[in-house]
Amino acid sequence: MIEVEGLSKRYVDKEAVANVSFFVPEGEVLGFLGPNGAGKTTTMRMITGYLEPTAGQVRVAGIDVARDPLAARAAIGYLPENVALYPEMRVEEYLRFRAAVEGVPRAEVKARIAEVSERCMVADVGRQLCGTLSKGYRQRVGLAGALIHRPKVLILDEPTIGLDPRQIVKIRELLRELGRDHTVILSTHILPEVEQVCRRVLIIDRGSIVADGTPEQLRAGLTGSSELTVEIEAPGDGVATALAALPGAAEVQQEGDGRYRVVVEAGVDLRRQVFQLAVARGWVLLGLAQSTPSLEDVFLRLTTRDVAAEEAAQVEEVGRA
Amino acid sequence: MRKTLALVRRELVAYFSSPLAYVILTAFLFFNGYVFWLIVAFLNDPRSQAMAPLKLFFGGTIFFWLFLLFMVPVITMRLLAEERRSGTLEVLLTSPVSEGQVVFGKFLAALLFYLFLWVPTLVYVLILATHSAIDPGPVAAGYLGILLLGILFAAVGLLTSALAKNQIVAAVFAFAVLVVLFSVGLLEQLVSTPWLKGALGYMNLWDHMDDFARGLVDTRHVVYQLSVAGLSLFLATKALEASKGR
Numbered sequence: 001m002i003e004v005e006g007l008s009k010r011y012v013d014k015e016a017v018a019n020v021s022f023f024v025p026e027g028e029v030l031g032f033l034g035p036n037g038a039g040k041t042t043t044m045r046m047i048t049g050y051l052e053p054t055a056g057q058v059r060v061a062g063i064d065v066a067r068d069p070l071a072a073r074a075a076i077g078y079l080p081e082n083v084a085l086y087p088e089m090r091v092e093e094y095l096r097f098r099a100a101v102e103g104v105p106r107a108e109v110k111a112r113i114a115e116v117s118e119r120c121m122v123a124d125v126g127r128q129l130c131g132t133l134s135k136g137y138r139q140r141v142g143l144a145g146a147l148i149h150r151p152k153v154l155i156l157d158e159p160t161i162g163l164d165p166r167q168i169v170k171i172r173e174l175l176r177e178l179g180r181d182h183t184v185i186l187s188t189h190i191l192p193e194v195e196q197v198c199r200r201v202l203i204i205d206r207g208s209i210v211a212d213g214t215p216e217q218l219r220a221g222l223t224g225s226s227e228l229t230v231e232i233e234a235p236g237d238g239v240a241t242a243l244a245a246l247p248g249a250a251e252v253q254q255e256g257d258g259r260y261r262v263v264v265e266a267g268v269d270l271r272r273q274v275f276q277l278a279v280a281r282g283w284v285l286l287g288l289a290q291s292t293p294s295l296e297d298v299f300l301r302l303t304t305r306d307v308a309a310e311e312a313a314q315v316e317e318v319g320r321a
Numbered sequence: 322m323r324k325t326l327a328l329v330r331r332e333l334v335a336y337f338s339s340p341l342a343y344v345i346l347t348a349f350l351f352f353n354g355y356v357f358w359l360i361v362a363f364l365n366d367p368r369s370q371a372m373a374p375l376k377l378f379f380g381g382t383i384f385f386w387l388f389l390l391f392m393v394p395v396i397t398m399r400l401l402a403e404e405r406r407s408g409t410l411e412v413l414l415t416s417p418v419s420e421g422q423v424v425f426g427k428f429l430a431a432l433l434f435y436l437f438l439w440v441p442t443l444v445y446v447l448i449l450a451t452h453s454a455i456d457p458g459p460v461a462a463g464y465l466g467i468l469l470l471g472i473l474f475a476a477v478g479l480l481t482s483a484l485a486k487n488q489i490v491a492a493v494f495a496f497a498v499l500v501v502l503f504s505v506g507l508l509e510q511l512v513s514t515p516w517l518k519g520a521l522g523y524m525n526l527w528d529h530m531d532d533f534a535r536g537l538v539d540t541r542h543v544v545y546q547l548s549v550a551g552l553s554l555f556l557a558t559k560a561l562e563a564s565k566g567r
Contacts, residue, residue: 049414070419076415080408080411080415084411088338089334
């Protein structure tokens with residue numbers, strides 16, 4: 001549905017997006033994750049055709065965005081990062097304007113406005129001026145406007161930013177529902193949101209894709225392993241060796257009196273074997289805990305620069321000065 | 322077409338829901354009323370030469386030009402600069418309307434508002450008509466001249482609004498360009514090189530308006546004003562397209 005090939009955006013002093021390629025099949029909800037300034041908004045703007053890429057191409061629903069921008073724009077519903085409405089228009093007027101501009105057939109306009117107003121929960125502010133709306137309503141009116149022409153593709157730039165927790169929950173529900181009949185790309189830097197809403201995650205940092213997969217794959221696959229913390233009361237000291245001999249155990253460290261940390265290979269669950277081992281040897285199993293890294297760990301590991309090294313370099317520079 | 326009309330409608334809603342529109346309307350009427358009164362008082366003086374009062378009204382006084390040069394940039398300054406500043410331009414340019422449609426819709430809205438300002442001046446024509454015979458030809462030509470000046474000035478104003486990031490800058494910029502366009506024709510008096518004198522004379526807006534007010538519709542004037550307007554609109558469209566490279 002969305003094909004991005006070798007997309008780059010260079011500015012005079014920096015490369016905002018560098019050679020990004022990905023494919024989003026129909027009906028997928030893709031989460032675009034990255035720290036501020038990583039190039040999320042720039043990439044999304046290039047997909048919508050609002051920014052021209054320096055290199056590379058984008059096809060949306062089979063339409064080349066650069067070659068036939070109007071047809072591509074008709075296939076896309078876009079919610080920019082800072083939802084801007086015309087303050088002097090009433091919500092209904094605004095939606096009618098969007099319907100006309102997006103090319104909704106005249107006879108259907110009324111029904112469509114009712115449909116998106118209900119879906120985005122803005123029917124109760126139809127007569128209100130856009131300039132007087134709260135941030136949460138503005139966001140939802142913007143979303144209603146983006147949905148009015150029933151686009152195949154939705155591009156949403158930080159749809160939940162600046163909302164209160166209850167509104168966030170509501171918007172996420174709506175996003176999940178939209179994911180059923182739309183192809184969606186949404187950007188965020190809120191990690192739980194990605195886990196709840198998206199089936200696939202792209203992590204972008206400094207203009208490049210650093211990870212691509214389902215939230216589970218990212219958690220397991222990227223770190224490659226999970227960890228077991230085992231507490232065993234045993235008379236002798238053969239425990240570490242016995243644990244290390246289990247198939248799938250990559251590394252065993254003794255952490256204290258009877259506490260062992262076992263690094264387990266990806267996709268292996270060793271808890272049963274550990275229990276059976278203890279039973280067979282007559283050891284007392286006091287504790288057994290498995291921990292997989294959270295998406296947050298993955299995200300931080302992938303996007304955090306080597307802070308220690310940077311600091312060291314700085315100190316050195318200061319010292320020289 | 323429907324999309325362009327939707328843009329025009331939105332722009333007109335914006336005009337009439339801002340206080341600026343009513344300030345301009347009031348100032349315009351006050352000012353024109355004053356000029357009209359001056360003209361009538363002047364012509365009532367037995368020592369003045371016999372002249373058609375409406376001829377003076379249509380561009381015969383510096384007041385007309387001062388007000389037009391100042392007012393049209395204020396009408397057009399918001400059109401694109403404000404959309405860019407507030408971010409609504411992003412929504413507009415990612416919906417299936419072309420840059421040309423956006424520019425043309427906004428231009429049309431500004432022109433309609435400008436023409437709306439002139440509608441009450443028809444009252445002056447009626448007042449004069451009840452007191453003496455008026456020649457309808459020069460009056461119609463005078464209004465045609467006003468329409469053409471509106472097209473030219475609004476197009477230039479829209480171009481500067483497409484280039485500027487903020488509406489005040491757009492207004493000042495438009496004012497500067499319009500003053501140059503207006504005064505370049507006046508330089509005709511100062512040069513003696515024949516070809517340059519001819520060229521400057523061709524661009525003399527004051528003379529153009531004077532001809533229209535006398536009932537003379539010279540196609541050269543029409544072509545000059547429409548082509549400068551067309552060029553401005555074309556450049557405004559290109560400026561919008563180029564802003565995607567940023």
